[in-house]
Amino acid sequence: MTTELRELPYLQETPFTADHCLKCNICTQACPVVSVTDLFPGPKTVGPQAQRFRDPDLPSPDRSVEYCSGCGICTLVCPHGVRVMEINAQAKAKLAEARGFSLRDWILGHNAWWGVLGTLFAPLLNRLFRFKPFRWLVEKTLGISARAAFPTWAGYTxxxxxxxxxxxxxxxxxxxxxxxxxxxxxxxxxxxxxxxxxxxxxxxxxxxxxxxxxxxxxxxxxxxxxxxxxxxxxxxxxxxxxxxxxxxxxxxxxxxxxxxxxxxxxxxxxxxxxxxxxxxxxxxxxxxxxxxxxxxxQGKLKTDFRPVSAFPLEVRALIGDSIVPYHAPCQLKAHGIGRPALDLLDLIPELRAIEMDAECCGIAGTYGYKAEKRQIAEDVGAPLFRRIRESGARLAICDTETCRWHIAQMSGARVVHPIELLAYAYGIAPEQPAII
Amino acid sequence: MDDLLIIGAGWAGLSAAAFAVHLKPSAKIRLIAQGIGSPIVTPAWLSLLDSAQGDVLESVRDLVTRHPEHPYAKAGVDALRKAVQLFAQIGAEIGLGYQAELPLRNKRVFTALGSQQSPAVLPYGYQGAAIAGAQPLFIGFEGWRDYYPALSGAHFALIAPPIGARPWDLTPTDYARHFDQPHFRAEVARSVKARLNGATSVAFPAVLGLEGHAEVVKMLQDQLGVPVFELPTLPPSVPGTRLYNKLRRYLLDRRVRLQIGHPVRRGVLEGKRVLGVEVAAAGKPQFFGAKAVILATGNLYGGGLFSDDRGRVWEGVFGIPVQHIADRQQWFGVHMLAPEGHAVHHFGVRANAYMQPLGADGAPVAENLFVAGHILAHPMDAPSPFETAEGVALATAYRAVELALMQP
Incomplete structure (x- = not known):
């Protein structure tokens, strides 16, 4: 038997989901940004509430929405199906459209280019981005935080x-x-x-x-x-x-x-x-x-997984007798696919991966790279970093890259993509880089 | 495939997950819900049968005799006792101090509007109300629209604690986070002490800490030298948020998969067995298979039942028939806050003694589908479901888990 009883033909478009809002503030109490700063009045206030004052043809009236990190926890916790984060993302775009955007935001938005261009100058750039006076200068001139962890260019793509x-x-x-x-x-x-x-x-x-x-x-x-x-x-x-x-x-x-x-x-x-x-x-x-x-x-996955005791020594040393903390990134939660990484890692003998109860690590893509938001990004993730440190673990797992870099920097643990542990369990090592 | 899949993150769904962890620690358990559930809009105490005098379980036994179709009758009084005791044990373990010593008796608690309620089991923050004495002092915060202490009692005071750069639009959770900071609560203790003026106890809106609640209450009591207790506030409820947050960590640590955010859009059945459910996920629906499913999606308020302007009422996942009144004129009584509640609150799906929801033919919808919480129909002449709110959720969740875990 199947039923299609939940299908509502109306109010499906993002701006109109605001009509489902009861102003219950469940999103506000769950918002990780609200909990650490007074600069953001909360997803309900800048989202479904402010939506009533937004005309599709006029600029958005309030700039506080810029402090939304876009993590999307508001959309997840809403019991009524309001797309709060999506409403806020659209309002932010309206602001950018009306007021223009900073050079800093333009640079952060185009990281696709810098990745490829920077590959050519990898050794130089990798040094430069770890050279503190340079980072200080970048923060003072562009507003890109000197404290944020930058990735290293691999030198080949x-x-x-x-x-x-x-x-x-x-x-x-x-x-x-x-x-x-x-x-x-x-x-x-x-x-x-x-x-x-x-x-x-x-x-x-x-x-x-x-x-x-x-x-x-x-x-x-x-x-x-x-x-x-x-x-x-x-x-x-x-x-x-x-x-x-x-x-x-x-x-x-x-x-x-x-x-x-x-x-x-x-x-x-x-x-x-x-x-x-x-x-x-x-x-x-x-x-x-x-x-x-x-x-x-479907019974089609090879499960010839080796136990942790057969992992390379340096990985075993990181794991030790500890649990391995797993952080489900906000963007992964938004998929609605559950925690497939954890389900897979459970198939590896002797591995004990446990999901941390922290909502967000704080970085939220490019948000935590902005000087004025850096402290917020660090404070949002503080409970997660504390839990990882308290667990004694030196290895943690997370599915998305900026979160991994941020958590590694702030917790001191090595943070890997779940695929890296699966590869150890399969006995697969990455093929050597081709020489350019 | 999971051993147990629970739909709903309200009182019934969350407790079902916690009970399942205890009854079968090796079981693979998954909980799926659209958004955060009911605890966050409730005071987070346990109403078992608010009108009961004396031993609450005895009164529930009477109720069950008079109403054999009541959810308590389906679950059994024994399940209620076990559920409440196990919940209190877990509630104490997660630092919220729930106490459920037998015999269970209703306690006196105060509301923000100056009336009294009589739930049976209280978390730490409400327990001081029992020893409030003759002259409790009700404390409010200047400029906070969510609570005004003059409505709670004659003896009141407004204080102005340091609330930072955003004094407007504060929710109870904002104040609770302030109370987690030692310098803030020290400041509050100083201001209140200066106004005690012979008060026998001090009542605050329920914002006394989010993470370190017990510590906050203890510190204030030590400083003020009188019992300190909380009054439930407007939602979102801090006591409910504490419970949700701490239960979440408790469940994740025990490897329960918690998926908040995407609704289950339909059940997938083969003959008389549920194979799993389909979730309205990003991009495409996601299937989650399970040996047993507990439906705990709530009533019309909770999101488990739907209605339209023609008086139709339906269940949203499996299409289970709903016991209801077709004439919408009869859904609501004349007085909004009448103690007997409204007919509409009694609507729900019917179940047999094995907590299996029943189809139109009176037979179970599926042998491995169970139902718990306020999606269950209450007899129309039974007490208002609000009087038995958490008791029904816990008892039916406990019984449903017991039966669901027996599935092959």
């Missing part, structure tokens, strides 16, 4: 590794294998190519043929900084490049939960793209762990 690997392939690709599209995102491409390599190797280990078609930045950094027009351009590139795979039933799998969330939901509910191709893409993309867990449920 995932895509260059992938191209070389394809060229060197001795045996032609096995066309009888099911195909998976890998969506790597900017961070894996420029800063953490080892995650992309592990993704490819794990998918191949499970019998797939991986392809990596041309793709663009998901657009989320632009969206978070209010540059919707440009975010939509990136979004359309991805829809154009990938929707066809989704239509043909070829899964599109990504290791960056926040980018995948942009493809799954933000294009429609934040950027307002309601076309059929966008919807097709949304239904065909998977978070990496979500995809593996689906495989497992």
């Amino acid at each position: 995932f895509r260059s590794w992938w191209r070389k690997r394809e060229r060197r392939r001795v045996v032609p690709a096995d066309n009888s294998r099911p195909v998976v599209v890998y969506y790597h995102g900017c961070s894996t491409n420029s800063y953490e190519p080892h995650i992309g390599k592990l993704a490819v190797q794990i998918l191949e280990h499970n019998g797939f043929r991986v392809i990596v078609p041309p793709q663009a930045c998901c657009g989320l950094p632009l969206q978070s900084n209010g540059m919707f027009a440009e975010a939509r351009r990136f979004a359309r590139k991805n829809v154009h490049a990938l929707a066809d795979y989704a239509r043909r039933g070829i899964p599109i799998v990504g290791t960056a939960s926040s980018c995948i969330m942009a493809l799954k939901s933000d294009y429609e509910h934040v950027l307002g793209m309601h076309d059929a191709d966008t919807k097709a893409l949304a239904s065909g993309v998977y978070d990496f762990c979500e995809f593996l867990w689906h495989l497992h449920q």
Whole structure:
């Protein structure tokens, strides 16, 4: 028996979900930003409440919404289905449209470019970004926090590794294998190519043929900084490049939960793209762990996992006798897929991964990189950092990159993508980087 | 596949998860809900049968005899006793000081409007009301629209604690976070002490700390030298938030999967068995399989039942028939706050003695589907469901968990 009784044909569009709001303030008490600063009056106030004063053709009247970090916990905790975060993201874009945006926000929004450009100058830039006087200068001139953890450029891109690997392939690709599209995102491409390599190797280990078609930045950094027009351009590139795979039933799998969330939901509910191709893409993309867990449920995942005692010594030393704290990033919670990373990690013998009860780590993409918001980002994550320190763990797990960098910096633990532990359990080490 | 999947994060759903952890620690448990549930809009005490005089369980036994279709009758008085005791044990373990010594007797508590209520089990903050003495002093905060102490009692005082740069639009949770700061509560203690003037106890709105509640109450009592207790506020309720936050950590530490944010849109059945549920997730629906499912989505207020302007009432996940009155004129009585409540509060799904919801044919919808909490129908002539609110949620959750965990 199936029922479709929850379907409400009206009030589905983001701005109109405000009509469901009872002003109960459940979102306000759950908002991690409200709990640490007086500068943000809360998601209800700037969201569904202020929505009544917003005219679609006029600029948004109140700037306090700029202090919304976009974590989206408000949307999750709302018992009435108000898309609070999405309303706020749209209001922020209105402000940016009316008042323009700072050079700083423009730079942070375009991190897709800096990742690739910086690869050419990696050794220089990596030194420069760890040189304190330079960071001080950047904070004073641009407003990018000197305290924020910057990633290091790997010096080669995932895509260059992938191209070389394809060229060197001795045996032609096995066309009888099911195909998976890998969506790597900017961070894996420029800063953490080892995650992309592990993704490819794990998918191949499970019998797939991986392809990596041309793709663009998901657009989320632009969206978070209010540059919707440009975010939509990136979004359309991805829809154009990938929707066809989704239509043909070829899964599109990504290791960056926040980018995948942009493809799954933000294009429609934040950027307002309601076309059929966008919807097709949304239904065909998977978070990496979500995809593996689906495989497992169909009995198709290889579970030849080694126990932790067979992991490399340096990893075993980090784990010790401790639990391994897992932080479910806000963007992953927004997927509504549960905690597939934890479900998978539970399959690894001797591993005890426990979800931390902290809501948000505080960084929220580019938010915690802004000088005036840096303290908020550190205070929001404080309970999480404290819990990780108290657990005695020296290794923690998180699905999204900026969260990993932030948690590692603030807690002192090494923070890895779940895929890295899965790879140890499969006995897979990342293939050596191709020499450029 | 999970051993137990619970739909709903209200009193029934959250307690069901906590009970399941105790009854079968090895079970794989998942809880899925659209948003945070009911505790956060309740005072977080346990109403079992507010009108009971003497031993509450004895009075519930009488109620069950008079109303064999009451949810208490389905769960059994024994389940109520076990549920309340286990809840109190967990509530003490998470630092909220719930006490449930037998025989259970209703306690006196004060409300913000100067009336009294009589729930049976109280967390730490309300316990001082029993020894309030002849002249409690009611404390309010200057400029705070959510609470005005003159409505609570004749002996009152307004204080102006240091509340930071945003003195407007403060919720109870904001004040509670301030109370977690030692310098803030020290300042409050100083201001109140100066106005004690022979008061036998001091009442605050229920904002005495979010994380360190017990510590805050103890510190104030030590400083003031009289009992200190809380009065429930407008929502969001701080005592409810404390309970939700601490239960969340308790459940996550015990490996329960908590998924707040996306509603279950339908149940997936094969013949007379539930295979799992489908969640309205981002991009595409997500299927979660389970050996047993407990439906604890609440009534019309909780989000488990839906209605329209033609008087139709339906259940939103499995399409279970709802016991209701078709004529909307009869849904509500004349007086909004009448103690007997309104007919509409009694609407719900029917269940058998095994907590299985019943279909139109009177047979269970599925052998591994169970139901708990206020989605259950109350007999129309039974006491207002608010009088038995948490008791019904806990007892039916406990019984449903016992039965659900027996599923192969």
